[in-house]
Amino acid sequence: MTTEKALRLGITRRHLLGAAGLTGLSLLAKPAWAEAVLDALPSHGQALTQPPEIRSENGVLNATLTAAPARVPLGEFAFPGLVYNGAYIPPLLRVRRSDTIRISFRNQLPDDPSNLHYHGMSVSPQGNSDNVFVHVHPGTQFDYEVRIPSHGRQGPGLFWYHPHAHGFVTKQILGGMSGGLVVEGSDRLYPILSGLPERFFLIKHAELGEGNEIISINGQLNPLIDIHPGEMQFWRIAHIGPRCLSGSASAACRFMSWHGTGTPWPSRRRSTSSSSVPVSASTPSPSVLTPANTR
Numbered sequence: 001m002t003t004e005k006a007l008r009l010g011i012t013r014r015h016l017l018g019a020a021g022l023t024g025l026s027l028l029a030k031p032a033w034a035e036a037v038l039d040a041l042p043s044h045g046q047a048l049t050q051p052p053e054i055r056s057e058n059g060v061l062n063a064t065l066t067a068a069p070a071r072v073p074l075g076e077f078a079f080p081g082l083v084y085n086g087a088y089i090p091p092l093l094r095v096r097r098s099d100t101i102r103i104s105f106r107n108q109l110p111d112d113p114s115n116l117h118y119h120g121m122s123v124s125p126q127g128n129s130d131n132v133f134v135h136v137h138p139g140t141q142f143d144y145e146v147r148i149p150s151h152g153r154q155g156p157g158l159f160w161y162h163p164h165a166h167g168f169v170t171k172q173i174l175g176g177m178s179g180g181l182v183v184e185g186s187d188r189l190y191p192i193l194s195g196l197p198e199r200f201f202l203i204k205h206a207e208l209g210e211g212n213e214i215i216s217i218n219g220q221l222n223p224l225i226d227i228h229p230g231e232m233q234f235w236r237i238a239h240i241g242p243r244c245l246s247g248s249a250s251a252a253c254r255f256m257s258w259h260g261t262g263t264p265w266p267s268r269r270r271s272t273s274s275s276s277v278p279v280s281a282s283t284p285s286p287s288v289l290t291p292a293n294t295r
């Protein structure tokens with residue numbers, strides 16, 4: 001096994017996350033473990049791509065999501081996955097408050113029931129809305145209609161969708177069944193975000209057996225992330241996998257943003273598996289995001 005493969009396949013989950021998040025960026029304040037990881041990785045990855053999007057029009061987002069098995073390529077690796085619409089990174093859904101999401105969900109998995117849950121959304125859990133008790137069986141389809149409140153607890157931000165059929169959730173999300181969901185309006189809450197280039201970082205991990213894992217960003221390994229000195233970007237970050245960073249596990253894998261000064265910002269967040277932060281690159285060093293508590 002090469003050094004690179006040993007790194008990707010043989011080290012702990014937390015080190016792998018660091019490997020996925022750090023390549024292509026330079027650090028002023030670089031922990032010792034990060035030096036070792038960076039030294040052993042390829043110096044040039046591909047440029048970070050962005051997920052495909054479906055936007056609401058005239059107050060309605062229409063989409064079809066079909067769950068089915070597919071072979072998932074990840075860099076030089078591949079694994080038998082379970083995905084939406086044939087893609088490891090399925091469409092990112094973009095809506096506004098007071099919109100309605102209409103999704104025709106088709107289960108073409110061979111064996112298991114599935115459904116759709118809209119993680120973090122303050123929407124109805126009943127009927128054909130965010131109802132985790134609905135089981136859509138193989139070969140059948142279900143039409144979701146999720147009405148997003150115009151006010152109240154439902155705020156703007158980055159959320160995600162995934163299956164929530166009891167007993168099958170982990171297997172299906174690990175296979176690749178999860179995607180991003182944005183409720184627009186963050187720039188009205190934080191005017192500094194207005195007009196900034198927006199970048200999504202949808203983090204997933206895949207298990208390859210024998211304790212080996214691959215952690216990817218937008219379905220890529222070690223992507224390069226361009227940010228120029230003095231530039232500001234709006235980075236929307238979510239771990240959309242079943243374990244690391246979700247629920248109580250988030251304590252082990254929190255992200256911190258390191259400015260050019262090496263000052264962590266913002267401070268650690270609690271009880272969330274997604275965050276959206278403006279990132280500024282102060283001369284001469286770009287900013288980077290590193291997983292906290294990585295020692």
Ligand SMILES: [Cu+2]
Pocket residue numbers: 117119120162
């Ligand atoms: Cu969830």
